[in-house]
Amino acid sequence: MYLIKKIIKKVLPKSLLYSYYKYNSYKKNNAHVGTGVECTICKSQFKYFQAYGLVKRQNARCFTCGSLERHRLLWTYFEEELDFLRKGTKIKMLHFAPEKMFYNHFDNMQNVAYIPCDLNPEEYNYAGNTKTMKVDITKIPFKDETFDFIICSHVLEHIPDDKLAMSELFRVMKKGGTGIFQVPIDYNNEDTYEDFSITTPEGREKAFGQNDHVRLYGRDYKDRLNAVGFKVKEDDYVLKFSKKELKMYGFIPSELIYNCTK
Structure with missing residues (x-):
C-alpha cells in the first residue's frame, strides 16, 4: 500500500492528486457516517470519533475537521x-x-x-x-x-x-x-x-x-x-x-x- 501511494504521488499531476486525496478523505469519512456522535465545531456526525493519541483514546478525533475532545468543549464554551x-x-x-x-x-x-x-x-x-x-x-x-x-x-x-x-x-x-x-x-x-x-x-x-x-x-x-x-x-x-x-x-x-x- 505504501508503494502504491508513493507511485500515485509521483505520477499524478497536482490537480488530480488533490482530487485523489479529497476522494479518499470522503470515502474515509463516509465509512464512519452515523448518528452516534456529533462534532460541535463542524457539525459532522459519525458512528464514533477516531481513536487518537500516544496512548490511544477512544472517541477522540473528528474525521472531518480533526478536532479533539478539548477543541469541541472549548468551541461549545465559546459559543x-x-x-x-x-x-x-x-x-x-x-x-x-x-x-x-x-x-x-x-x-x-x-x-x-x-x-x-x-x-x-x-x-x-x-x-x-x-x-x-x-x-x-x-x-x-x-x-x-x-x-x-x-x-x-x-x-x-x-x-x-x-x-x-x-x-x-x-x-x-x-x-x-x-x-x-x-x-x-x-x-x-x-x-x-x-x-x-x-x-x-x-x-x-x-x-x-x-x-x-x-x-x-x-x-x-x-x-x-x-x-x-x-x-x-x-x-x-x-x-x-x-x-x-x-x-x-x-x-x-x-x-x-x-x-x-x-
Whole structure:
C-alpha cells in the first residue's frame, strides 16, 4: 500500500492528486457516517470519533475537521458562555498556535480583528484571509492592553520560562479582557513537575508525557496564573452535560476551562 501511494504521488499531476486525496478523505469519512456522535465545531456526525493519541483514546478525533475532545468543549464554551463572541461585539483577538478548526471560524468573523500567531508560523500556513504572524510568547510585539480576548491552548507546557510568557499575556490583555489558557494537567499532583536537566525527547516524553514538553502542570496551575495578576476561574462547565451528551460530543468529563481575566 505504501508503494502504491508513493507511485500515485509521483505520477499524478497536482490537480488530480488533490482530487485523489479529497476522494479518499470522503470515502474515509463516509465509512464512519452515523448518528452516534456529533462534532460541535463542524457539525459532522459519525458512528464514533477516531481513536487518537500516544496512548490511544477512544472517541477522540473528528474525521472531518480533526478536532479533539478539548477543541469541541472549548468551541461549545465559546459559543455559549462568551457574550462578546455570541453577540457579535467588536473585539481584537490574539490566538497562539492557532488550531485550524478555530482559525476557519475566527478568520471569517466580521466583528473580530484576528491575529493568529506562533513562533513557527510556517506550521500554520492556512488557506485563509489572515496570515499567521511570527510571535515569541515571552516577548510579544504589541503594546500594553491591546487585546480583548486571547487564546493560548496547549502552548505553555512547551515554554521554559512560562512565568515570563504568562506575564506577557497579562501585559497585552486589556483591562476587562479575557483569556482561555489551557494546558495538560495531572490533577493527582499538587505541584507542577519541572526538571530542566531532562533534555532528550525520550526523557521528556517519560517525565512530562510528550517529547517536546518541558513540564507537567499540577493543581497549582491556577496559582501560577494568579501570581502574574490574572483572576482565574477554573470553570467546570463540562459538568453541565449528561453522560449521553459527553459521549455524543466526545468531551472529557474531567476537563476544566481556565478562564483568565484582567
